[in-house]
Amino acid sequence: MNKYAFTFCGTDVEFLSSGALFWPARKLLCVSDLHLGRSERYARLAGALLPPYETRDTLARLEAAMAQVEPQVVVCLGDSFDDAAAEDGLDDEMRLWLTRLMAGRRWIWIEGNHDPGPVEIGGSHMAELPDPPLTFRHIAREGAAGEVSGHYHPKARVTGKARPCLIYDSDRIIMPAFGTYTGGLRTWDAALSNLMRPEAVAILTGPKPIPMPMPR
Template sequence: MNGYGFTLAGTALTALPSGALYWEARNLLCVSDLHLGKALRRARLGEPPLPPYETRDTLTRLESDLRRTGAATVICLGDSFDDSAAAMHLPEAEKLWIAKLQAGRRWVWIEGNHDPGPIDLGGAHMAELPVPPLLFRHIARAGHSGEISGHYHPKVRLALKGRSLSRPAFLIDSDRIILPAFGTYTGGLWSDDPVLTGLMRRDAVAVLTGAMAHAVPMPRGTYRA
């Protein structure tokens, strides 16, 4: 499978180029920070508009990963919707699309800071999900091992032969993984931010998303190669 293979707590995992995480032994796909309905929320609040296709684009990429992996379990790791109202006001076609993706699968919505309450879109809703030896939650907590989280939308900056490149990225060390945001309209936190450098060990790697998953030492500044 095209991706970056590694182990966490003795468990073989694959960071996919899309930003999804795949656990083959459990046939489990995990994505974080979809932020579905962001364009709708901004329009509702009178903020500068965004082209209203981000939910369709995000669901298209998620469907592609589900077809590629055949995952039987999906964990959405929080902030799946830009707010609770965005979940309720998704167009009917997009609600039906989500129901189609859920059909025949175990589907778990982990609560995030944007979507803390239950949503009426099928699947289970949990604060966090232990699947020993791993633990899935939205926001990382210092001192925990085997933890898979999101929330921070990590990104890295690279300087490659005189040109600059930035990409969303997984951050991985021996204790935890922080997933990049999977959603189309999402910003990010640079990997050299004190919040992220404080969570990740010195030997952490960043796995860039894009055409292929590519690992570099986690930049604590601009990475040069």
């Protein structure tokens, strides 16, 4: 089974093993923190040479997740590009690939702290997306309910290995980073543990999503 189904704020959703979230009733696929163009940004700003394959790998995994559920709406929860110039740094092949994925469906770029401005590649750019009973935004807000956010790149450890994970409680979902070159914040970090209720659950990515009490 390569997905984990659960109910959030009265809404049935599915967490895919890839790290994407699917809302079947809306045919909506949500991913967070793609950080496209990270290796290009490192080279541009720091002269650091990383293998320039992360955009290709991220788009391939995104395409596979989309093929799994065939969404009509795709929501990218911010930090989709590693900085404001990273979109311009995409080579023609990656730009065409992304354009092909966007074709024929509603595509929404939520602004993040890395990419606060609109992109020229297409789609809609929004500060946040309210779609009751859920609201999609980049960074969690205290006191929010029905919130789906990203930003923190949560990770948890099982059998000695830390894996990206989704965490959720009755009020909020925090998504894992979908991008290939992304680090992560352990769930016991105060930035996450102070946001989540004591009963919060972590669902680890991998061949089979694994639910567990959120490690603190």
